[in-house]
Amino acid sequence: MHKLVVSLSLFAIFIHSVFGDCTWPNGTDIGKHWWQLPSSIFNIYGLLNTNSQGQQEYPIHLNAPVLAILYVNNTGPVIRQVQVDIDLAEWNPSNCKWNTIPTFGLLSNLNGCSIGISCPIPQGNKILKVTIDFSQFQAIIGLLKNDAAYQMQITLTNQATGDKIVVFDQARAETN
Numbered sequence: 594m595h596k597l598v599v600s601l602s603l604f605a606i607f608i609h610s611v612f613g614d615c616t617w618p619n620g621t622d623i624g625k626h627w628w629q630l631p632s633s634i635f636n637i638y639g640l641l642n643t644n645s646q647g648q649q650e651y652p653i654h655l656n657a658p659v660l661a662i663l664y665v666n667n668t669g670p671v672i673r674q675v676q677v678d679i680d681l682a683e684w685n686p687s688n689c690k691w692n693t694i695p696t697f698g699l700l701s702n703l704n705g706c707s708i709g710i711s712c713p714i715p716q717g718n719k720i721l722k723v724t725i726d727f728s729q730f731q732a733i734i735g736l737l738k739n740d741a742a743y744q745m746q747i748t749l750t751n752q753a754t755g756d757k758i759v760v761f762d763q764a765r766a767e768t769n
């Protein structure tokens with residue numbers, strides 16, 4: 594019996610070291626992880642998530658509006674009209690992959706100036722607030738697993754130039 598336990602634990606360690614720990618990607622069990630795709634005209638140097646009362650909480654709650662607060666440096670032109678597209682994925686710990694959650698177009702082609710961003714976005718440093726609200730879409734919320742890792746990909750498009758600014762935000766979230 595003891596031998597069996599030892600060999601099972603060794604096997605577990607072996608699996609763990611060969612395949613990595615798949616449970617929570619990028620340390621999302623204890624804190625959020627984010628990054629921006631390279632851009633020569635727009636630098637995001639900070640990203641916080643808060644609830645609609647402005648409080649930071651972890652895990653975050655996707656069944657209520659979530660604010661993404663972006664600390665940005667716009668080194669390109671002033672952005673007058675900004676389109677926002679949000680893609681959502683849920684982590685699958687059994688195959689170590691992100692599964693795209695269908696959002697039925699409800700979170701695509703949004704007018705950034707009407708979901709929290711104060712437009713225009715001037716050159717230089719600025720704090721942008723983007724309200725992400727899945728809670729109004731029961732069709733989406735009903736698909737989500739409680740207490741899992743989620744990835745929100747937020748794409749901001751300068752409608753005048755077509756330039757895209759892409760940021761990934763991974764966090765542990767509760768949905769009920």
Ligand SMILES: *[C@@H]1O[C@H](CO)[C@@H](O)[C@H](O)[C@H]1NC(C)=O
Nearest residue numbers: 618619626627628689691763
């Ligand atoms: C973890 O974060 C890095 C960027 O810091 C990203 O390239 C990578 O794809 C992320 N891993 C997962 C599993 O999402």
Ligand SMILES: *[C@@H]1O[C@H](CO)[C@@H](O)[C@H](O)[C@H]1NC(C)=O
Nearest residue numbers: 636638665666667668717718
């Ligand atoms: C913002 O970008 C400009 C132009 O590159 C630079 O001069 C300035 O130092 C940057 N500000 C911050 C806080 O990084």
